Amino acid sequence: MSDSLFRRVVVPIASKDDARATTRALVSQNSVPETVVAVHVIEKAGGAPDKASVEQRERDTEAMFDIVRTQLSGYDVDLETEILYGTDVAETIVEAGHDLDASAIVFTPRGGSRWIRLLAGDVALSLISESDLPVVVLPDEPEVEDE
């Protein structure tokens, strides 16, 4: 399996809800990745004041990583986490994918109306269209009741 697409995957996490959904999708696949590098990009304004304090978002990021860590704890997966900083979220993820020697970038789409995507930026589209690494889009699995 060492050459497979799922050898070492970079998994961008966008929020706490996304952390739950993405991890759920990861482990419901037939082949669970060997190594998961969960990343979150803290978006920088590049010269203007940021929309939120960096430290504030770093704390929120740690909470997301905790969710991933908890949900993956029962599986045979190596988990690494990495906070990234950049002005362009998709670009930063792809760059990190190369730096982290990733075999693929794996994520779950978050849906949302066109209006929301316009406001928040359509990272999923940019990832698919701009990445020179393999990109795997996992379907969002429904939540299991007894969790």
Added chain:
Amino acid sequence: MSAGDQELARDLGFLEAYTIGLGTMIGAGIFVLPSIAANQAGPASMVSFFFGGMVSLLAALSLSELATGMPKAGGSYYYVNRALGPFFGSIVGWGMWAGLTFASAFYMIGFGQYFLSGLGSYIPLLAESELGITVAALVMAAILTGVNYYGVKETGSLQNVIVLSLVGLILAFLALGALSGPTISEFNPSGWPAVAATIGTVYVSFIGFEVIATSAEEIKNPSRNLPLAMIAAVVTPTLMYIGVMWISTGTLSIGALDASNIPVADVAAEFLRGFASVIPFVSVSPGVLGAVGSIAMIVGAVLATISSANASILSAARVNFAMGRDQILIEWLNEVHERFRTPYRSITATGIITLVLIAVGAGIGTLAEVASFMYLITYALVHVAVVVLRRAEPADYDPDFRIPSVLYPFVPILGALACLAVLFQMVVSFEPMVLLAESVVGVEIALPFTISVVGIIGIGIIIAGIAWYYAYARDRAPSQSLVGDAIAPEPAPATGNEGQYRVVVPVANPETERDLLRMAAASAHAHEDDSAELIAVNVIEVPQQTSLSQDVAFEEERVESQQELLSAARDIASELDIGLRTRAIVGRDTGSVILDVIEEEDADHVFLGWAGSRSTREHVLGSTIDPVVGRASCDTTLVKLGPAGTPGEGDVMVLAGEGPHSPVAARRAAEFVATAGDDATLTLLNVQQPAEEGDEESAQERGEALIDDLAERAGIEFMQYDREVVVAEDIESTILDVATDYDTICVGATRSGPVTQAVFGSVPETVGEQVDRTVVMARGPEESTMSIREAIARRLST
């Protein structure tokens, strides 16, 4: 997070930091205030602007030192809370939040004035009216709130373009205005008191540089860029304000300025008329040229007010976040939006308050002055914070920028006094204020001075901050004020140890806390009844990888149980009638934190609980206990609590061995017995091997002599104690046997110094481990750092 990552998060260079500051400073102030300031003080209001700039410059120096020492989100609030504790933290936190919302409302009404009054003369539909201005201000404030709620991306280049074009516009205004030859008729028509009063009014235009401090965590190379940007962001606008006042009052009459809602645009229109004739080749009518200048200034004003208000709303969210981080504010407010990654609740709250302030129609001058008031209070406390931090010198505070030594006590002292002076004249005027008219109660009740409306609002906000502290923050926010450290004299050299007898008691387990504190109190009481003091310490340990502040947030439960533990300690202490202080500390390593506390408090004694089991290879008694026992420079007592009974009562036995610390153990035992009174007996026990043939004295006699000698060395010979000598071959197993006849066993360390195999010595540790009773292991201070007092005491006792 590694240092490398931290650098990535910092993307503001000097120019960006400077323009952010400038963008907030060149806001409504420069465009709106000339009308109000001219009315109050005429051309002499230039002096008011100059002094406003000076007050800010002093604040910028102090803030720079604080911000480079602690480059964290939150700005002045964070520094004041850190230095002066949550009481002042609550005042400044709420004060800054209020100040920023009042300032935002002020900027927005300024926006409305320019937008409507300015465009109204060109677009008849937007005719000038109070209602129109308010509506325009409300709409714009709502839009800005929405923009920040959704986190629409603002790029650095846009910010730079806006600010640089504003600067260009104002420089052009200044240059052309100066060329037109402004003439000032009467420099100071209203007198110097009016000039002084105007400082308070215009100070609102100087609060913008604070934005640089609130974003300190994002600035590259903060030790250089932060002070430079802050000082430059104060000096540049100060010069601009003075210039704009000079040209405005020299071009239009005070009456005309006062009547104008868009003073700078009117001034530009006026002086540009004169240039129509000098433009070569084309003929331009003076009116058109004036209109062009006027529109340029109106566009500038609209951009400037929006940029100022936007920065204020963002800053307010930073202050909220920092307050939440310190448990002074509800964390709920600081939730980051799932999708937009913005602190949407905090933004919404700030937006709503701003809208309310615009809607109630408090008047643009009042809004400006309340914002000034809140920031003057803040900066006064910032100056105090600098002095406190310099004196207290906490280990983690090492600012890269320091106020130059020739200026040091001068800058914060003068700065604080200047803030207070401006505040005072804003709030108090020496005219009697009638509280109850004569017609109501028959007698007129009046104050000898009048408190202004601004003063009443400002003081109200401060009182609200204080009320919040008592109602909410006091129980939650860890008190970390450094004021005590700052006031305390330099730690006295170890020549004497006069003053309080201090016992440090690390507490971690709610079940054993009471017994531990009781025993520590018994020991403390025996020393100096009136001034003995316990210091209960609890340490939340965080692993190396996580940052201290980060972990605390996730470990709210741990923080909560820490607070419970320490508040229980306070209750127990008041029952025991002993002074107790608590210290809640977050640290990497409990052992070294406790050693630090012992050092800082100049403690006489440390009292540790022990579970009674041995630890891994690396540590003998535990990772916390080993270093403390090995290195503490004071009396050290380790207690393993027995299964039943009240420890320290009942039959107390001292193992009277020959070890160097047996007298210490005897002293501890005596302290317990003395406190317990009739409920306790004291026995000194010695185990002797049978006398060899030919010894002069029997084993029994030898043991008794040793016990008496020990009692004397311990200074307890006046107490009633039983002597018990057991003669046996195997000393260790005999001790273990006999020990079960007693309730509490005290044993002195048999060896000193940090040793690997046994920290206390093998006999004490075996007793502690194997005897199912309360076991007290004691030793004196580490020999190497023995205090002179201890040395003298020993000399005297021999």
